[in-house]
Amino acid sequence: MSISTNERLTHLVYEASLDNSLLPELILELTEQVQMAADGRMIEADHRHDLSDLMIHFRRAIEISEKMVRLQERESDLEAVLGTFAVGIALVDDSGTPLVINQAMRETGLALDAPIKLLPAGSSDKHEAKAQTLSRWVSETNRIETPQSLMTRESETTYLLLPRQEAIRMGFPAKAAAVLVATNPNTADGLRALASAHDLTLREQALVRALMDTSDLRKASELMGISYESGRTYLKRVFEKTGITSQVDLINTIAKSPLSMFRQRETTDAERFQVRRLLRLPDGRMLEYFILGPEDGRPVVLFDALSGSSIDLTGFPRQYLEHLDHYGVRLIMPCRPGIYRSDFKKMTSLREFAPDLECLFDALGYDQLSLMSFSFGSGIALATAHEMPERICKVLLSSPSYPVYKHENWRELDQFYHLSAVLAQRWPAMFRQLIPFLVRSIIQNAPRYMERYCKRSPSAHDIELLSHPTIGLRSSKMLEERTAGGVNGMVEENLLNSRGWDFDVSHILAQVEIYHGADDNVAPAQGGELLSKHLPNASYTLFNDRGHYQHISSWPWMVARAAGLDVKPYDRTYSIPTI
Secondary structure, eight states: OOHHHHHHHHHHHHHHHHOGGGHHHHHHHHHHHHHHHHTTSSOOHHHHHHHHHHHHHHHHHHHHHHHHHHHHHHHHHHHHHHTTBSSEEEEEOTTSOEEEEOHHHHHTTOOTTSOOEEEETTOSOTTSTTOEEHHHHHHHHHHHTOOEEEEOSSOOOOEEEEEHHHHHHTTOOTTOSEEEEEOOOOHHHHHHHHHHHHTOOHHHHHHHHHHHHHSOHHHHHHHHTOOHHHHHHHHHHHHHHHOOOSHHHHHHHHHTSGGGGBOOOOOOHHHHTTOEEEEEOTTSOEEEEEEESOTTSEEEEEEOOTTOOSOOTTTOHHHHHHHHHHHTEEEEEEOOTTSTTSOOOOOSSGGGGHHHHHHHHHHHTOSOEEEEEEGGGHHHHHHHHHHOTTTEEEEEEESOOOTTOOOTTGGGSOHHHIIIIIIHHHOHHHHHHHHHHHHHHHHHOHHHHHHHHHHHOOOHHHHHHHTSHHHHHHHHHHHHHHTTTOSHHHHHHHHHHHTOOSSOGGGOOSEEEEEEETTOSSSOHHHHHHHHHHSTTEEEEEETTOOTTTHHHHHHHHHHHHTTOOOOTTSSOOOOOOO
């Protein structure tokens, strides 16, 4: 590696740490230099010194990037946490300008974005001279280090202004000169907690809710459309179950519940349909899996791509269920080790996931199942078929990656091919450093990443799919949760894929269907065709107008074919919902 090349790469490393849109260029340049240095082998000794120096710079650049990200995440995390509170909270600076305002504070109607004047709470004359601007109150509160109780001329709502030192003791950032608090307890969640703890019936809950609204049993009974005597009967049952003996104590118990401090949280569709589930394995590890579809449907096990951001069962279960019901398919998505809430385990082979899957299949009561995979999930799918020939009756692969195939011009392909086919094989240490960096960058700005991919993609269909705003937004959130416990699972599986599969695909006797897009620049179509020739019972279908991400819209008919149904391609397709 020449000095000029080394300097250029070093500059690019630091630039990419500040601007994640430069990651594709960095990956391409790294791969180019590794390819030149290795010349088809591991890196030669006379190049290792320069590359080692580059690794040091890369680690420093990552540290800089992570410090910046932590600052940004601290801000967003604070806003997210404050947003869950039913109590209105605003962090303000010395001038009274809001730094963070949660939704509950906005709902009080206090216009903090405009100049306002506040009075001491309880003032009889709302036009008296004691009215001061918020900045003056912040200054006074910090001078005497004593909380102030305030109100506006227009509202009876009472606001508590906490000085900086008090706010710091409560855990708020020091940059906030003061914290303004408006109480607005959310009794709905307090009632829900009471009902859950004491097994209150729906009618008993309805009476208590009406009591909270009216503070009068007779009016509460009228509100429910029942007689006063029936209301008394319901209330008596509530008292017997909870041990509370008066209406006042009942209302106070709910209002003082810790949950009443939080905004009422709606149950998500994923929770309603019980999509996410956990299974404890014999060795004590937890395996998470997603499941959706009619209980008596044909079981299909899906292995998503390594980034896991294309099949969104947790985000849009209603839309997915419509297609699964139509075909009568039960879709099961096991989360590989270290992914989502599945505990990590070090694997030396893709085949080592099979025992975990066997436990899952036994727990679900399935003797035979079909498999389906996308992209780099093909390795784990075929490893499973290899290890459990008696239980796997069919396999469907969409845009599979096949490590045996080496593309003649890898430079024309996507960065994921560069990472897996070149960098992971010849410089695994750098690969381990780069994957967390790449994941973090996509999470931070998935729409921009999608935009960059679309500019390089030869597939008009891929561009249409990935340009949909929902894909960028949901990919970021899914990838964030997928890697919340770390990226070890993703890194290790990728390395196992890149080193070549340690099982013979010619021993897989199950029927395999392969569908590939001619414009695939992530896992080239030639690789899928070669794989079909090495499998003893495989068919290969090439779509000239499709790219790598065809499964985002084509998964319904693909799932049906995986389940053994004789449906034609594009019999039924998926429309991406708009958030």
